[in-house]
Amino acid sequence: MTFSAAINAALKEELMRDENVFIFGEDVGIFGGCFGVTAGLYQEFGPERVIDTPISETAIIGVAVGAAAAGLRPVPEIMFMDFMGVCMDEIFNQATKMRYMFGGKAKIPMTIRTAFGAGFGAAAQHSQSIEAWFTHIPGLKVVMPSTPADAKGLLVSAIRDDNPVLFLEHKGLYAVEGEVPEGSFTIPLGKADIKREGNHVTIVATAMMVHRALQAAEELAAEGIEAEVVDPRTLQPLDKNAILKSVEKTGRLVIVQEAVKFSSFASEVAAIVSEEGFDLLDAPIKRVTAPFVPVPFSPPLEQAYIPSVASIVQAVKELG
Amino acid sequence: MELNENALLKMYRTMLTIREFEETASTLFANGEIPGFVHLYSGEEAVAVGIISQLEPGDYIASTHRGHGHMISRGGDIKLMFAELFGKKTGYCKGKGGSMHIADVSLGFLGANGIVGAGLPLAAGAAFACKYKKNGGVAVCFFGDGASNRGTLHESLNIASIWKLPAIFVCENNMYGISMNQKNHQNINDIADRASAYGIPGVSVDGNNVMAVFEAGQEAIKRARNGEGPTLIECKTYRYRGHFEGDPTVYRPDEEVQYWKQRDPIEQFKKRLVEMNVLTEEQDQAIRSEVRNLIREGVEFARNSEYPDVSELLTDVYC
Numbered sequence: 001m002t003f004s005a006a007i008n009a010a011l012k013e014e015l016m017r018d019e020n021v022f023i024f025g026e027d028v029g030i031f032g033g034c035f036g037v038t039a040g041l042y043q044e045f046g047p048e049r050v051i052d053t054p055i056s057e058t059a060i061i062g063v064a065v066g067a068a069a070a071g072l073r074p075v076p077e078i079m080f081m082d083f084m085g086v087c088m089d090e091i092f093n094q095a096t097k098m099r100y101m102f103g104g105k106a107k108i109p110m111t112i113r114t115a116f117g118a119g120f121g122a123a124a125q126h127s128q129s130i131e132a133w134f135t136h137i138p139g140l141k142v143v144m145p146s147t148p149a150d151a152k153g154l155l156v157s158a159i160r161d162d163n164p165v166l167f168l169e170h171k172g173l174y175a176v177e178g179e180v181p182e183g184s185f186t187i188p189l190g191k192a193d194i195k196r197e198g199n200h201v202t203i204v205a206t207a208m209m210v211h212r213a214l215q216a217a218e219e220l221a222a223e224g225i226e227a228e229v230v231d232p233r234t235l236q237p238l239d240k241n242a243i244l245k246s247v248e249k250t251g252r253l254v255i256v257q258e259a260v261k262f263s264s265f266a267s268e269v270a271a272i273v274s275e276e277g278f279d280l281l282d283a284p285i286k287r288v289t290a291p292f293v294p295v296p297f298s299p300p301l302e303q304a305y306i307p308s309v310a311s312i313v314q315a316v317k318e319l320g
Numbered sequence: 321m322e323l324n325e326n327a328l329l330k331m332y333r334t335m336l337t338i339r340e341f342e343e344t345a346s347t348l349f350a351n352g353e354i355p356g357f358v359h360l361y362s363g364e365e366a367v368a369v370g371i372i373s374q375l376e377p378g379d380y381i382a383s384t385h386r387g388h389g390h391m392i393s394r395g396g397d398i399k400l401m402f403a404e405l406f407g408k409k410t411g412y413c414k415g416k417g418g419s420m421h422i423a424d425v426s427l428g429f430l431g432a433n434g435i436v437g438a439g440l441p442l443a444a445g446a447a448f449a450c451k452y453k454k455n456g457g458v459a460v461c462f463f464g465d466g467a468s469n470r471g472t473l474h475e476s477l478n479i480a481s482i483w484k485l486p487a488i489f490v491c492e493n494n495m496y497g498i499s500m501n502q503k504n505h506q507n508i509n510d511i512a513d514r515a516s517a518y519g520i521p522g523v524s525v526d527g528n529n530v531m532a533v534f535e536a537g538q539e540a541i542k543r544a545r546n547g548e549g550p551t552l553i554e555c556k557t558y559r560y561r562g563h564f565e566g567d568p569t570v571y572r573p574d575e576e577v578q579y580w581k582q583r584d585p586i587e588q589f590k591k592r593l594v595e596m597n598v599l600t601e602e603q604d605q606a607i608r609s610e611v612r613n614l615i616r617e618g619v620e621f622a623r624n625s626e627y628p629d630v631s632e633l634l635t636d637v638y639c
Contacts, residue, residue, distance in 0.1 A: 103414030
């Protein structure tokens with residue numbers, strides 16, 4: 001099953017299971033979503049549960065917050081993560097603050113789905129990875145799956161969660177195939193997954209970079225270096241114990257993300273391991289990330305922007 | 321809702337309660353007993369009472385920086401409100417919200433809001449939930465003339481209009497966005513005119529006349545409950561205090577303040593009730609004394625309450 005079909009299946013199952021669940025956003029209805037992820041849901045559940053909105057990101061997220069506070073379980077879609085600047089107030093001042101600010105007397109069960117990532121010649125306003133903006137906000141859970149099975153299980157958990165959740169889908173993963181268990185299942189939020197076991201180096205990678213890290217691990221294995229690939233899956237809250245445990249085993253850490261390095265998720269992981277696992281390290285921590293520039297359009301520039309398998313292999317070798 | 325004698329007196333009492341609450345809050349703030357920012361509603365009581373007095377349980381309200389009057393109109397507990405202003409653990413939000421964020425979702429009160437114009441899409445969302453659940457509920461959003469220039473107004477009124485949401489957008493036009501007079505911050509006289517851009521009714525009423533507000537609200541609420549969609553109501557009013565307590569209000573002339581004080585919403589309503597033989601001077605004194613006691617008890621409760629334990633710092637981030 002593809003990553004895209006897995007998300008579609010999760011949405012469909014949750015729409016069937018709970019009538020308080022509804023999905024809405026730009027072109028999610030009759031059009032089936034800009035990436036086809038919501039295909040068929042409008043036909044099956046009708047325009048009252050699968051709702052096309054005007055191009056109004058502020059209203060999409062603001063309506064979701066109000067509807068969630070009033071007892072529904074909205075699953076809004078923001079077509080591209082790059083558009084989230086338009087609805088930031090609704091996310092970081094409204095959705096994520098209400099529970100705390102109201103003394104625990106509000107629940108905001110909403111799941112924002114959005115697509116991110118480079119690789120499609122979409123240039124700097126349709127290709128960003130800005131997850132770090134959101135992992136910085138108390139009250140928001142941030143989920144970033146890398147496989148179809150994870151996407152399905154984590155999305156079901158996100159929709160059932162009583163907190164605001166940001167569910168990040170890398171555009172390059174939509175067509176990726178993978179085994180997905182039969183029937184309805186959940187994967188808990190906040191639990192990392194070891195995608196490959198190894199003893200020599202820990203590679204923490206997210207989304208598309210999990211696949212590149214796994215490829216790099218194969219190349220390294222040919223040279224006798226066994227890399228352990230840890231996929232946090234949920235960036236906030238973060239399963240830091242899984243990362244520390246892996247570093248305890250390997251003594252070396254490389255963190256790979258598509259986002260730029262400065263003030264990023266990779267920086268946070270590096271800081272946590274330095275702070276809480278300094279004694280476990282046999283070498284300095286390495287971060288493999290995009291350079292500090294906007295995403296370029298021209299294909300060779302864009303390919304140079306995205307961290308490559310070779311750059312991961314090289315980073316591991318530099319650790320000695 | 322039928323406006324019998326009891327209902328009218330209750331509205332009057334609520335307006336007096338708001339005024340007394342706000343004047344007391346002003347003194348408490350000046351004395352240094354209340355931390356943070358305090359934005360008072362004195363002078364605008366007719367708007368909250370005119371609209372909220374006719375809401376049902378199950379309806380929703382999204383409020384503003386200046387939210388005490390809305391909460392009191394919704395039946396908010398004065399003790400819990402003062403305790404919240406003081407930052408005490410007995411407050412509506414356990415002391416984590418303060419004046420600008422008093423909320424009680426069980427009353428359908430989605431919070432005063434620290435962000436100007438933020439309540440507009442929230443109210444549209446609550447109205448969406450009412451329509452989705454087919455429970456007959458409506459959502460009211462209060463916002464100021466300053467907020468009427470925010471993008472949230474456009475997106476929320478547009479989406480509420482195309483989806484025929486049971487929403488009532490109530491603009492409390494007190495003539496100032498912080499220090500900026502309406503004449504300088506927009507090129508229209510009546511904010512109600514903006515309704516035509518969304519294909520919904522827009523009415524402009526005297527916001528110091530509680531009966532005028534009531535009637536406009538009645539029509540809008542009826543329309544919303546009938547599935548005919550949202551209405552924009554503009555209530556022209558005036559805030560007696562500055563934008564926040566401590567604001568020196570150098571931006572407005574004294575004559576303007578005096579002009580509005582002569583049109584005080586409470587005095588106007590009292591006169592009308594006396595003319596209607598609903599209220600005597602004696603009754604008025606009794607109500608005022610009752611209200612003063614209620615406020616005094618609220619302040620005492622807040623003063624005598626404890627601050628939250630520091631361990632509360634880390635609770636309620638997630639469910």
